[in-house]
Amino acid sequence: MHNHAPEMPAGFTLRAFESVGSTNDVARELSSDPSYGNIVVWADSQCEGRGRSGRVWTSPAGNLYNTVLIRDVGALAQAASLSLVAAVAMGEAVARFLPDSGGLGYKWPNDLLFDRAKFCGILLESGQALGNNWVMIGSGVNLVRHPEDTPYPATNLKALGADVGAAVLLQAYVERLDHWIGRWRQSGIAAVRDAWLSRAVGLGEKIQARLADGQVLEGMFRDLDAHGVLILDVPGKGTRVISAGDVFFP
Template sequence: MSDQPHERPAPGAPDFRVEEHESVGSTNSLCFDRARGGHSGNLWIRAGMQTEGRGRRGRDWESPSGNLFASLLLIDPQPSERIGELPLAAAVALADAVDKAAGTLQLVSLKWPNDLLVDGAKLSGILLEAEILSDGRQAVVLGFGVNCVSHPPLSLYPATDLRSLGFQVSAERLFDVLPGILADLLAAWRQPGGFGTIRRSWLSRAAHLGKPITVKTAQEDISGIFADLDERGHLVLKQDDGRQRTIYAGDVFLSGN
């Protein structure tokens, strides 16, 4: 992989390009650099390692060599009012890509909104970030971090990696299948009612559906039963008094953990 910007067709996704690097600060940040420079989007940026990787809510994301670090730049993805559904679509695509690369069926479950788990341990994270550019375009970046050969000792949640689970899946192998699967899912998402199919796929892998959970939001901790996803992908929590509450953002934990 070269440290000079050079694009090639993304594997399995002829309408997308990929730029590869040995090491970058953050693939998400580099996507925004390309967007600010006028790039038209549909660009993957992949790195062998990151020195400034980040997760949701500004947390650090450890990025050692051998794991997958890749981000996708989209410009003005439509329908724009449904961009909040994209992290769930990305999680379904990544879960399907792991199955395809590892030769498994439903290996991973999904923790709302977009973490991949195996037996309760975190295998990957997905970070969506967006920015309105100076020319009025909207840049949306989906960043993927997958533990292929190693995993960090996360304090909030136990972690795992594919090698520890007995699967010899390299970052290269996983990236060979991810762009094509995500491109197909994005095409489906753009159709009227397209999120409905994605929502059903997400729920089929839901880790905590029907279980007591606590959602830690920026304002409070809320407990109840994970009852459903609404039509926009928000978490629907059934509280002890029987009322349902819709959660738009937060970290999910099994109650008692």
């Protein structure tokens, strides 16, 4: 199946599959096995891939589908900022293979874009096993194809000139993730906040934020706070702090 399995950093165990329902589901099943430390689940395809809020993530063969389960993350409220950590790690990995990474950007809270077209989505899930909290970081990267029927622009790395296979990108990503999680454990989100903001799409511009209750707020994306929460300046309503929602660019 995988002729050239990627090498993992110390403390990470790789499990590779041709096809699974969802890499997050496999990682969850493995979370209670004490023989594993941090777990990387990689699949050529998924038949039940999912994104945030239960949305379907189209998962044809040829792209990169993986979940990294990180153990002993401490308080889960703080661990939510690992979506930003993962975005920066994936961004740095992808940038190695792009002819020009100038268009690479991070869309709050969990997407990677190139010239505002999405090529990667990240999904965090959390739980407890063996007496400690864990977080799963699921990500899907459009390597060679992307869905056409999306409500937002989409692209793939091949179309952007990046000739990189799933194994090579996965290795680069987990290496950068290991680095940034080490810094996150020492300093919290402060360690990664500046790196994320340096490529933040829409920063200082007018955006729309759709909240979980369906409310849509429009204002200027001013900053991230010390917890990775989006700060939005809404005309006539002052500053709003948004911890969960979907961002759109009008």
